[in-house]
Amino acid sequence: MDQTWSEGSPIYRQLRERVVAMILEGVLKEGDPLPSVRTVAAEYRINPLTVLKAYQGLADEQLVDKMRGRGMYVRSGARAALLRDERERFLRDQWPRVRATIERLGFSADELLAAPDKEDGR
Numbered sequence: 001m002d003q004t005w006s007e008g009s010p011i012y013r014q015l016r017e018r019v020v021a022m023i024l025e026g027v028l029k030e031g032d033p034l035p036s037v038r039t040v041a042a043e044y045r046i047n048p049l050t051v052l053k054a055y056q057g058l059a060d061e062q063l064v065d066k067m068r069g070r071g072m073y074v075r076s077g078a079r080a081a082l083l084r085d086e087r088e089r090f091l092r093d094q095w096p097r098v099r100a101t102i103e104r105l106g107f108s109a110d111e112l113l114a115a116p117d118k119e120d121g122r
Contacts, residue, residue: 015054
C-alpha cells in the first residue's frame with residue numbers, strides 16, 4: 001500500500017479504498033486475513049482508531065468478516081460484489097465524461113484499442 005495520504009478525503013476512507021483495490025487486484029483473496037490494525041497503524045504512522053474505522057466500514061459493507069480474537073478476513077464473494085459495484089459506479093459517474101471526450105476528439109474504437117498502454121510501454 002502507498003504510504004502517502006491526500007488532503008482531499010479522510011484517511012480512513014483512503015485506507016478503505018486501498019484495501020478495496022487490493023481485493024479487486026487479487027492481492028487479498030477471499031479468506032485472506034486483513035493486516036492487523038496494529039501493524040497498519042504502526043507501518044503508516046496513523047492512529048489505530050483510524051484503521052479500525054476503515055476496517056469497520058468494510059465489515060459494515062459485508063466485504064470482510066470479523067472473527068473475534070483472530071482478526072478480519074476477506075469475505076467469500078467480496079471481489080465479485082466490489083467488481084459489480086465499481087463497474088456500475090464507473091458507468092454512472094465516469095463513462096459519460098470519457099465517452100464525450102472520445103466523441104469530441106473523433107476517436108474510433110480501433111484507434112483506442114491500438115493506443116499505447118502507458119503502464120506497460122505498449
